[in-house]
Amino acid sequence: MIEPTAGAVLSARRPGPPYPVMIGLLVLLLGGAVTAAIAAGSVPLPAGQVWGILLHNLHPALAEPTWTPVRETIVMDVRLPRVVLAGAIGAGLSVCGMALQALVRNPLADPMLLGVSSGAGVGAVTVVVFGLSVFGAFSLPIAAFLGALAALVAVYFLARSGGRMTTVRLVLAGVAMAEVLSAVASFLVVTSNDPHKTQAAVRWMLGGLAGTTWTVVWIPAAAVLLGTVALIGVSRPLNLLLAGEEAAASLGLDVHRFRSALFVLVAMMIGTTVAVSGAIGFVGLIMPHVVRLLIGADHRRALPATALLGAAFLIVADLTARTLIAPEEIPVGIITALVGGPFFLWLMRRRSK
Amino acid sequence: MTLTVENVSVRIGGRDLVRQVSLEVAEGEMLALAGPNGAGKTTLLRTLYRARRPTRGRVLLDGEDVWRMPAGRLARRLAAVLQESGGDFELSVYDVVAMGRTPHKRAFDGDNAADKAIIADALGRLDVAGLAHAPFDRLSGGEKQRVLIARALAQRPTTMVLDEPTNHLDLRHQLDALNLVRGLGVTAVVALHDLNMAAAFCDRICVMDAGRIVALGAPADVLTPALLAEVYRVDAEVVIHPRTGVPQVSLRTGGSRVTN
Known part of the structure; x- marks a missing residue:
């Protein structure tokens, strides 16, 4: 018989700071990113004043107003909605990236993989190029969401056969769909004769958060919050997916049903966020990897950390995008791609060793 | 728990991989599943842990059809x-073993002290506690195999299905692993290539060939030169070990013997 050695060697804890400390650091990082992003701009504000205004608006008793009403408007109606949206989209893309990587069991998967963002692109470009305004101010996000949903349904049925969905088929269907839809969007942009429309469409496709107001913030923020909570709730099944299909089945997971439900949830989250921001690449690829390097692959611990890091990253990326060559703005998708591309290549080379 | 296989056939892509197999494994019994490559051992095992639905027939655990119960309910009893x-995610050994607690947990449940004790115990019993925070993907084949046995142990099952659990293990760890399963007192079905190990550890041996059961019984009754010649096409002698009474197969080398 083997002698039980329970607990004897388990003191060999994971190296690095304990989990609560890591989460604390990430919260501080996010707080710092939010403060910097609200403080910076054509009217620079001191950090103390930023928090004074935020606290005063949370509850008037928390801070005495020592600032001009104009500054309060800048913080509350111009900069804060944009920061909240950037945070929500960064968090959403990151947790979706992590869930997708588990879903297809491939660490190089990314939200752009499913063709969902290309579908959103076709929807958005159609509205811009043909000047449609069926839904008023919401025409663009609604069209983008419908495009994303259509791409999702197409990929879903292409990837399924006989009630099963294999990961290889899912990836191939997603990549093919993304290529075809990008081509359609590019065709619409190129054949449009109006240079203003062309420029607006291209800006959308590159991803950006310029001109964000509170009206467009609520839906993606709520979708990301609810979706992230749901994903944390299924973090044990997500772990099982990493073990492989057979092992997951033997550990009590109805693999095909879970994969289908997960796919729909993630695609809805991506569709809702991409609809307002345009395609912002690489966030969903990089953040999960950084988090796995920092605190390991267990989704119960990794998902909350990924949400925090993704939010902080996109807030800083958006801050860079609007201040680097101010008053001009760079689409934030260009910033994330410039950071993400080299990271992706480094990751690929590291894995192939 | 009693495990009953009732007339199970599995047909995949026009090939009959398992043909009308029936057998019953009694509570606490350890049954070895043997047979040449492609005999259908793995396919039969897959019908037991719900990875492949039988084309015909039923698999019953204590009289209950495993394919009609929720997946989680089966996983609480059978590991x-x-x-x-292989994966590519750098899950730690601890994470992999902790997965064994999943069938006992609901959404948002954390691992409580009892779960942690079970995980620590499983790691210790398989001699992998020192590797707890090493990345699973970087382990040797034998170490991985021990971690996967530890994960099954963490499920706290009453029935175990093991597919070649010892093929990467050194002699010491082979003995330890099979002794461990034996000592748990669970109902177990173990696919084994090593007939001497099967004879030493299992109550009965079931030999499959071409999807069918060709022999089923106590090791001394099943392991005969005639059967080994017919199924494996080898020239073998079987001697009863004078001290343990366990039949021992020794092969005559010199290429395969063609029967008839």
């Missing part, structure tokens, strides 16, 4: 040790 399939 499988499979051939390792």
Whole structure:
């Protein structure tokens, strides 16, 4: 018989700071990113004043107003909605990236993989190029969401056969769909004769958060919050997916049903966020990897950390995008791609060793 | 728990991989599953842990059809040790073993003290506690195999299905692993290539060939030169070990013997 050695060697804890400390650091990082992003701009504000205004608006008793009403408007109606949206989209893309990587069991998967963002692109470009305004101010996000949903349904049925969905088929269907839809969007942009429309469409496709107001913030923020909570709730099944299909089945997971439900949830989250921001690449690829390097692959611990890091990253990326060559703005998708591309290549080379 | 296989056939892509197999494994019994490559051992095992639905027939655990109960309910009672399939995610050994607690947990449940004790115990019993925070993907084949047995142990099953659980293990760890399963007192079905190990550890041996059961019984009754010649096409002698009474197969080398 083997002698039980329970607990004897388990003191060999994971190296690095304990989990609560890591989460604390990430919260501080996010707080710092939010403060910097609200403080910076054509009217620079001191950090103390930023928090004074935020606290005063949370509850008037928390801070005495020592600032001009104009500054309060800048913080509350111009900069804060944009920061909240950037945070929500960064968090959403990151947790979706992590869930997708588990879903297809491939660490190089990314939200752009499913063709969902290309579908959103076709929807958005159609509205811009043909000047449609069926839904008023919401025409663009609604069209983008419908495009994303259509791409999702197409990929879903292409990837399924006989009630099963294999990961290889899912990836191939997603990549093919993304290529075809990008081509359609590019065709619409190129054949449009109006240079203003062309420029607006291209800006959308590159991803950006310029001109964000509170009206467009609520839906993606709520979708990301609810979706992230749901994903944390299924973090044990997500772990099982990493073990492989057979092992997951033997550990009590109805693999095909879970994969289908997960796919729909993630695609809805991506569709809702991409609809307002345009395609912002690489966030969903990089953040999960950084988090796995920092605190390991267990989704119960990794998902909350990924949400925090993704939010902080996109807030800083958006801050860079609007201040680097101010008053001009760079689409934030260009910033994330410039950071993400080299990271992706480094990751690929590291894995192939 | 009693495990009953009732007339199970599995047909995949026009090939009959398992043909009308029936057998019953009694509570606490350890049954070895043997047979040449492609005999259908793994396919039969897959019908037990719900990875492949039988084309015909039923698999019953204590009289209850495993394919009609929720997946989680089966996983609380039956654990499988499979051939390792690689990942690329740097899950730690601890994470992999902790997965064994999943069937006992609901959404948002954390691992409580009892779960942690079970995980620590499983790691200790398989001699992998020192590797707890090493990345699973970087382990040797034998170490991975021990971790996967530890995961099955963490499920706290009453029935175990093991597919070649010892093929990467050194002699010491082979003995330890089979002794461990034996000592748990669970109902167990173990696919084994090593007939001497099967004879030493299992109550009965079931020999499959071409999807059918060709012999089923106590090791001394099943392991005969005639059967080994017919099924494996080898020239073998079987001697009863004078001290343990366990039949021992020794092969005559010199290429395969063609029967008839």
